[in-house]
Amino acid sequence: MSRFQVAHQLVDLDRERIEKALERVLPEPIQEHYVVVRGRRYPPKQVITCATGLDRADFTTHQARRILLRLGFTASRVTSEVSDETDPEVGLPHGGRQAAALAPHAGRWIALGAPTEVLVAAETPQEVLGWLARHGRRAEYGMFRVPARDEEAEGAAPL
Numbered sequence: 001m002s003r004f005q006v007a008h009q010l011v012d013l014d015r016e017r018i019e020k021a022l023e024r025v026l027p028e029p030i031q032e033h034y035v036v037v038r039g040r041r042y043p044p045k046q047v048i049t050c051a052t053g054l055d056r057a058d059f060t061t062h063q064a065r066r067i068l069l070r071l072g073f074t075a076s077r078v079t080s081e082v083s084d085e086t087d088p089e090v091g092l093p094h095g096g097r098q099a100a101a102l103a104p105h106a107g108r109w110i111a112l113g114a115p116t117e118v119l120v121a122a123e124t125p126q127e128v129l130g131w132l133a134r135h136g137r138r139a140e141y142g143m144f145r146v147p148a149r150d151e152e153a154e155g156a157a158p159l
Helices: 015-021 044-052 061-070 093-105 125-134 150-154
Strands: 002-006 009-013 033-037 040-042 074-077 109-114 117-122 143-145
Touching (some): 002 061, 015 044, 033 044, 033 061, 040 044, 044 061, 093 117, 125 143
Antiparallel strands (some): 002 009, 033 040, 033 074, 109 117, 109 143
């Protein structure tokens, strides 16, 4: 457990505490910065608030991001540029970027804001619809369940 000063208070945090605090919490919409916790992108301030109970107005996004990076989480910034990390795969929608965006959400219901932008992923369609309503967002590119196995994607009947 590591000790950090947040909003003039000392708090003890570690990866396990963060992950436990977010177990049943859907991410809020990402504005600019995000941190990845168990395959989901969360705003850094939401993560620290859920884990500590502190008011998010009392600390900055950069402070939250720094803490989460020190705990070993991946943090980044949303960009409108196309990623050069992967070579486009011919024959796949959006050069394979869509498949890469959907892969961490296998077996979950998702809402897409753009072809490669997962707005939210949840266990049930009702959770996804509730999230969209609470945040005034629309799934411009659809809402569906990401197949968990190849057989589901191919339409094979369960045995």
